[in-house]
Amino acid sequence: MNKDLLFEIGCEEIPARFMNSSLNQLKENAEKFLNENRLNFKSIKTYGTPRRLTLIVEGLNDKQYDLEEEIKGPAKKIAFDEENNPTKPLQGFMRSKGVNLDDLYFKVVGKEEYVFAKIKEKGKNTEDVLKDLLPNIIRSINFPKSMRWGGKNLRFARPIRWIVSVYNGETLEFDIEGIRASNITRGHRFLGSDNIVVNSVDEYLNKLRENYVILDQNERREIIKEQCIKVARDLDGQILLDEDLLEEVTYILEYPTAFYGEFKEDYLKLPKEVVITPMKEHQRYFPVVKEDGSLLPNFITVRNGTDYKIENVKKGNEKVLEARLADALFFYKEDTKKPLESYIDGLKNVVFQEKLGTVYDKTLRIEELSKKLIQDLGYEEEKEEVLRAAKLCKADLVTNMVFEFTELQGVIGREYSKVSGEKEIVSEAIFEHYLPRFSGDNLPSTKAGIVLSIADKLDSIAGFFAIGIQPTGSYDPYALRRQALGIINIIMDKNISVSLKQIINYSLDNYTNLDFDKEKVALEILEFFKQRIKNLFSEKGIRYDVIDAVLSSNTDDIADMYIRAKELNLWIEKDEIVEILTAFNRVSTLAQKAECSKVNEDYLQVDEEKILYNKFKEVSKNVNLAIQKAEYSKALDEFISLKQPIDNLFDTVMIMDKDENIKNNRLALLKQIYDTMLLICDLSKIVYK
Numbered sequence: 001m002n003k004d005l006l007f008e009i010g011c012e013e014i015p016a017r018f019m020n021s022s023l024n025q026l027k028e029n030a031e032k033f034l035n036e037n038r039l040n041f042k043s044i045k046t047y048g049t050p051r052r053l054t055l056i057v058e059g060l061n062d063k064q065y066d067l068e069e070e071i072k073g074p075a076k077k078i079a080f081d082e083e084n085n086p087t088k089p090l091q092g093f094m095r096s097k098g099v100n101l102d103d104l105y106f107k108v109v110g111k112e113e114y115v116f117a118k119i120k121e122k123g124k125n126t127e128d129v130l131k132d133l134l135p136n137i138i139r140s141i142n143f144p145k146s147m148r149w150g151g152k153n154l155r156f157a158r159p160i161r162w163i164v165s166v167y168n169g170e171t172l173e174f175d176i177e178g179i180r181a182s183n184i185t186r187g188h189r190f191l192g193s194d195n196i197v198v199n200s201v202d203e204y205l206n207k208l209r210e211n212y213v214i215l216d217q218n219e220r221r222e223i224i225k226e227q228c229i230k231v232a233r234d235l236d237g238q239i240l241l242d243e244d245l246l247e248e249v250t251y252i253l254e255y256p257t258a259f260y261g262e263f264k265e266d267y268l269k270l271p272k273e274v275v276i277t278p279m280k281e282h283q284r285y286f287p288v289v290k291e292d293g294s295l296l297p298n299f300i301t302v303r304n305g306t307d308y309k310i311e312n313v314k315k316g317n318e319k320v321l322e323a324r325l326a327d328a329l330f331f332y333k334e335d336t337k338k339p340l341e342s343y344i345d346g347l348k349n350v351v352f353q354e355k356l357g358t359v360y361d362k363t364l365r366i367e368e369l370s371k372k373l374i375q376d377l378g379y380e381e382e383k384e385e386v387l388r389a390a391k392l393c394k395a396d397l398v399t400n401m402v403f404e405f406t407e408l409q410g411v412i413g414r415e416y417s418k419v420s421g422e423k424e425i426v427s428e429a430i431f432e433h434y435l436p437r438f439s440g441d442n443l444p445s446t447k448a449g450i451v452l453s454i455a456d457k458l459d460s461i462a463g464f465f466a467i468g469i470q471p472t473g474s475y476d477p478y479a480l481r482r483q484a485l486g487i488i489n490i491i492m493d494k495n496i497s498v499s500l501k502q503i504i505n506y507s508l509d510n511y512t513n514l515d516f517d518k519e520k521v522a523l524e525i526l527e528f529f530k531q532r533i534k535n536l537f538s539e540k541g542i543r544y545d546v547i548d549a550v551l552s553s554n555t556d557d558i559a560d561m562y563i564r565a566k567e568l569n570l571w572i573e574k575d576e577i578v579e580i581l582t583a584f585n586r587v588s589t590l591a592q593k594a595e596c597s598k599v600n601e602d603y604l605q606v607d608e609e610k611i612l613y614n615k616f617k618e619v620s621k622n623v624n625l626a627i628q629k630a631e632y633s634k635a636l637d638e639f640i641s642l643k644q645p646i647d648n649l650f651d652t653v654m655i656m657d658k659d660e661n662i663k664n665n666r667l668a669l670l671k672q673i674y675d676t677m678l679l680i681c682d683l684s685k686i687v688y689k
Contacts, residue, residue, distance in 0.1 A: 003059075003060050003061075003062060003126070003167060003168035004056065004057065004058050004059070004060065004167070004168065004200070004201050005055070005056070005057040005060055005130065005166070005167045006054075006055075006056055006164060006165070006166040006167075006198070006200070006201050006204055007054070007055040007056075007057075007134055007137070007163075007164065007165055007166075008052050008053070008054045008055075008162075008163065008164035008165075008185055008204075009052065009053045009054075009138060009160060009163060010051060010052050010160065010161050010162035010163065010164070010185065010186060011051060011052065011053070011156065011157065011158045011159065011160050011161060012051070012158035012159050012161065013050040013051060013158060013252075014048075014050055014051075014053075014157045014158050014251075015157065016050070016247070016248045016249075016250075016251035016252050017144075017248070018143050018144065018157050019048050019050075019217075019251040020247075021143075022048065022053055022141055022143065022157070023046045023047075023048045023053065023217075024046075025140065025141045025142065026046045026053055026055055026137070026141060027044050027045075027046045027055070029137055029140040029141065030044055030055055030057065030137055031044055033133050033136060033137060033140075034057070034060075034133070037064065037129050037133060038064040038065050038067060038123060039060060039061060039064055039126060039129060040060070040061045040065065041057050041058065041059050041060045041061070042058050042059025043057070043058045043059065044056070044057050044058075045058070047215045047216055047217060048217055048251065049213060049214075049215065049217070049220075049251070049253075049254045050251060050252055050253070050254065051186070051189065051254065052185075052215075053141075054215060055137070056201055058201075060126055060167070061126060062125065062126050062168075063123045063124060063125050063126055064123030064124050064126070064129060065123050066120070066121065066122055066123050067119065067120065067121040067123070068118060068119070068120050068121075069118070069119045070116055070117075070118050070119075071097055071116065071117050071118070071119055072109070072114055072115075072116055073089075073090065073093040073097075073104070073114060073115035073116060073117065074087075074089040074090055074093060074114070074115055075112050075113065075114050075115075076106055076112075076113040076114060076115060077112075077113075078090075079115045086101065090115060093115065093117075094117075097117060097119055098119070099117045099119065103117045103118070104116070104117050105117070126167065127167055127168075127170070127172055130165075130167060130172055131172055131173075131174045132174075134165055134172070134174060134181070135174060135176040138154075138156070138160075138163075138176060139154070141156070143156070143157040145157070147159070150178075152177045152178065153177065154176065154177045160179055161186075162179070162182070162184065162185065162186060163176070163179055163180070163181040163182070164181070164182065164183060164184070164185045164198065164204070165181035165182070165183075166183050166198060166199060166200070166204075169199050169200055170199075171183040183197055183198055183199060184196060184197055184198075185198055185204065185207075185208070186211075187207075187208060187210075187211025187212060187213055188211055188212035188213055188254055188255055188304075188305070190305065191211070191212040191255065191305055191306065192208075192211030192212050192213060193211055196208070196211060212254065212255040212305070212306070213254045213255060214254060214255060214256070217250055217251065220250050220253070220254075220256060221246065221247070221250045223256050224246065224249055224250060224256045224258065224302055225241070225246065227256065227257070227258035227302070228241070228258045228286055228300050228302070230258075231258050231259065231260050231300050232260075232286075232288050232300060234260075235260060235288055235296060235298050236290075236296075237288040237289060237290055237296045237298065238288070238289055238290075238291070239286050239287075239288060239300055240276070240286060240287040240288065240289050241286065242280060242286070245280055245284060245286065248284065249284055249302050252284070252304070253302060253303075253304035254304060255304060255305055255306070256302045256303070256304070257302065257303045257305060257306055257307050257310070258300055258301070258302045258303075259300070259301065259302075259303065259307070259310050259313070259314055260288070260298050260299065260300050260301075260314075261285075261298065261299050261300075261301065261314050261317045261318045261321065262297055262298055262299075262318060263297050263298075263299070263318065263321055263322060263325055264297065264322075264325075265297045266329070267297070267325045267328075267329060268294075268295055268297060269329075270325075270328060270329060270332055271332075271411070271412075271415040272294075272295055273408060273411045273415075274328050274332065274401070274405070274408065274411075274412075274415075275287070275295055275325065275328070276295075277405050277407050277408055277411075278321065278324035278325060278328060278405065279299050279321065281405075281407050282324060283299075283301070283317070283320060283321055283324070284301065285299040285300065285301045285317070285321065286299065286300040286301070287299060288300060299317075299321065301317055327404060328401065328404075328405070331399070331400040331401040331404060332401060334400055335399045335400050335401055335412075335416060336416060336419050339420040339421075340392055340395050340396065340413065340416045340417050340419075340420045340422070341391075341392060341395065341420065343395040343396070343398050343399060344360070344363070344391070344392070344395050345360075346395075346398035347359040347360035347363060347394055347395065347397065347398060348360040349398075350397060350398060353463065353464070353467075355467045355514070356463040356464075356467065356511075357513075359394050359397060360394075362394065362459060362460075363390070363391065363393065363394050365459050365463075365507075365510040365511075366390045366393065366452065366455045366456055366459055367387060367390040367391060368510050369455040369458065369459055369503075369506055369507055369510060370386050370387060370390045370451050370452060370455045371383075371387065372503075372506045373451045373454060373455055373498075373503065373506070374386055374451055376498050376499070376502065376503065377447075377450070377451065377496060377498060379447045379448075379450075379451060382425065382447050382448050385423055385425045385426050385429070385448050386429065386447075386448045386451050386452065388422070388423075388426050389425075389426045389429035389430050389433070389448050389449075389452055390452055390455070392413065392417060392422070392426065392430055393413065393429070393430050393433050393452055393456070394413075395413060395416075396408075396409060396410070396412040396413035396416060396430075397409060399412060399416065409434065410430060410431045410432075410433065410434040411431060413427075413430040413431065414427045414428065414430050414431035415427075417430055425446060425448050426448070428445075428446050428448070428449060429444075429446055429448035429449045429451075429452050430452075431449075432444035432445065432446060432448075432449025432450075432452070432453060433449060433452035433453045433455075433456050434453070434456075435449065435453055435486070436486045436489060436490075438482070439482075439485075443489060443490050443493050443494075444490060450490055450494060450496070453486065453487075453490060454487050454490060454491075454503070455507075457483035457484070457486050457487050458483075458487060458503060458504070458507045459507055459510065460478065460480065460483055461480050461483055461484060461507070461525060461528070462504065462507035462508050462510070462511065462521075462525065463511060464478055464480060465521050465524055465525050465528070466508065466511050466514050466516045466521050467514065467516070470524070470528070471528075480528075481532065484528060484529055484532045485532050485536065487529075488529070488532055488533060488536055488558055489536070491558045491559050492536075492558060492559055492562050494559075495559045496559055497557055497559055497560060498557065498558075498559075499556055499557060500526065500529060500556040500557070500558060501522065501526060501556045504522050504525050504526060504529075505518075505522055508521060508522060508525075526556070529558075530551055533547075533551065533558065533561065534547050534548075534551070537561075537562065537565055540562075541569070542565045542566070542569050543569055543572075545685055545686050545687045546565055546568050546569045546572065546681075546686070547565060548682075548685040549568060549681040549682045549683060549684075549685040549686055550564045550565045550568060550681045552678070552681065552682035552685055553678050553679065553680060553681045553682060554678050554679055560630065563630055563632065564632045564680065564681060567632040567633045567636075568632065568636070568680075568681055570633070571632075571633050571636050571637075572686055572688075576640075577686075577688060578688050579643065580639070580640060580643055580683075581683055581684075581686055581688050583642075583643045583646045583647055584639070584646075584677065584683045584684060585683075585684050586646070586650060587646060587670050587673050587674055587677075588674050588677075588682070588683070588684035589684070590655055590667060590670050591667070591670045591671040591673070591674035591675075593667055594664070594667035594668050594670065594671035595664060595667070595668075596664075596668055596671075597668050597671040597672045597675055598668055599613060599665060599668050599669050599672060600661075600665055600668075601613070603661050603662050603665035604665065605653075605662055606652060606653055608645070608648045608649045608651075608652040608653065609649055609653065609666060609669065611645050611648070612642070612645040612646060612648070612649050612669065613669055615641065615642060615645050616642060616645075616669070616672065616673055616676075619638045619639065619641060619642055619676075620672075620676050622635075622638045623635045623638050623639070623676055623679065623680070624679070626638065627679055627680065632680055632681075635679075635680050636680060639677065639683075642673065646673075649666075653666070655667065655670070
């Protein structure tokens with residue numbers, strides 16, 4: 001008989017940023033525990049509001065399925081002593097598995113005979129299993145930050161105030177550190193009841209709705225979205241919908257009611273981002289725009305409750321935003337009384353990192369690195385603008401506006417540079433040098449922005465690695481992984497051809513004041529980038545062995561690596577790939593033993609090695625031409641013609657000949673083939689079945 005489980009963890013308000021992860025863990029851990037405890041079910045659903053995490057399991061069987069399992073014990077030769085009595089290993093096995101001598105039998109595994117036993121366990125009633133299981137589900141949920149309360153050892157995001165545990169209409173009573181499970185839930189904190197008795201899933205959902213709780217986060221999200229769009233339409237505008245903000249709002253309320261507020265049109269004279277930032281980042285308001293994208297003097301926000309006395313709530317929100325915008329207008333007027341360049345000296349008083357100096361020092365390093373990148377990237381025509389932007393790119397950090405609204409760094413630099421009369425390309429580069437700021441963010445679109453973004457990020461990575469601060473596990477306080485991914489994404493998106501080793505060395509050259517092993521640190525940074533490249537290529541559907549093959553090649557040009565990886569990913573689908581790879585694996589294995597790659601034609605003894613050598617010279621020439629045109633599939637196809645001559649050589653001669661000259665000459669030939677293959681990739685890394 002199938003039955004349903006309702007399990008609710010009632011808390012103080014859980015931070016919105018914890019919710020998605022918490023609900024995912026709740027579902028995954030419950031599924032794992034149910035399977036491990038032999039409880040079959042039809043489906044698992046999780047729901048969340050700021051005051052509750054809810055698990056609903058539908059179609060649970062009324063008992064565990066019976067267990068019958070064959071268990072392997074110690075080898076027979078060590079299971080019994082000379083008098084045929086059980087040894088300690090066998091006694092321990094029987095004791096741990098709850099079996100006796102009569103339950104044992106023997107089976108041959110490989111060349112050895114082992115003790116075996118069958119364990120049979122009758123399934124327990126589901127309710128008995130759940131009473132032990134549910135407390136463990138609570139303990140299994142991890143949070144970025146958790147807390148203890150009331151002298152308890154239990155840790156959770158916020159204090160747990162109640163637990164609902166109902167299975168098949170009956171309360172599953174258990175206790176977890178003094179918190180007793182029951183069938184009583186709570187509604188909306190202000191509008192609902194604190195004593196709601198529920199005995200089924202349907203009753204739970206209906207009663208929560210009656211008590212002003214929309215449990216399903218997806219339903220709440222759609223309600224908020226639809227309400228906001230309607231309110232914006234009534235204002236003859238459109239809501240500027242931010243998905244991250246929408247998700248946050250969804251998880252900070254239980255019963256949404258959207259409404260609009262107003263602010264003075266004078267504030268529309270401020271740059272658009274200056275008005276939007278206090279709304280979104282500080283107040284969780286949605287901006288309203290006209291069809292052309294310009295702001296209306298309105299905002300939309302969502303109340304956790306009904307529209308009762310909504311006018312009072314509207315006025316309160318308007319008052320709060322008014323204060324924020326008044327500050328922003330004051331800062332803007334004060335900051336723009338002098339040009340952006342005048343703020344540069346203030347950077348000397350801002351520490352970037354104790355050992356890496358001030359932000360002013362960082363600016364100088366960005367300028368120096370930008371000069372070299374301009375040359376390597378072929379952006380000489382914009383050199384003057386790039387260096388001007390490099391000089392100004394951090395100046396806004398010491399303005400009043402950025403001090404108050406840190407999210408506006410770069411944005412304010414762009415706006416203030418325009419007011420100061422800087423060129424458009426300079427202003428845009430100041431903003432773009434922070435891009436991308438997060439996963440999925442826009443990339444720089446101007447050449448000046450590209451140079452500055454790479455220079456800024458690479459300088460940070462080089463500096464922190466030079467002083468021994470590197471990301472470890474989940475520890476990355478300076479976001480070096482994100483910055484490396486930013487550089488890689490820019491290079492790939494813009495198809496920029498540049499040597500990664502070269503620009504790493506450029507960045508390290510700027511740290512002459514530090515004592516470090518430049519060669520060692522450069523290799524560490526290169527490996528750090530390679531790991532990011534692996535992850536990114538994998539996300540783009542490239543096979544792991546293809547990635548390894550390309551990373552083992554002789555190129556350190558990221559954009560070129562990606563082209564190679566995409567082409568190799570398709571090329572290895574050829575029908576004859578197994579035979580091709582088998583041949584080249586034999587080549588690569590022996591090539592490692594070669595002392596040099598110089599072939600002396602006088603030592604080519606048999607026709608098979610002469611044919612291979614002559615064919616390779618032809619292939620090598622064609623491969624190099626194809627590589628110059630970045631036609632890597634064509635270059636790989638050239639190697640296919642070497643397969644038969646390679647096979648013929650291995651079938652005819654002993655590579656490791658007794659004559660040292662002949663042996664070394666044959667190894668040198670194989671090394672030439674292998675080294676030429678490495679110009680494209682290392683085919684020996686490809687895994688085939």
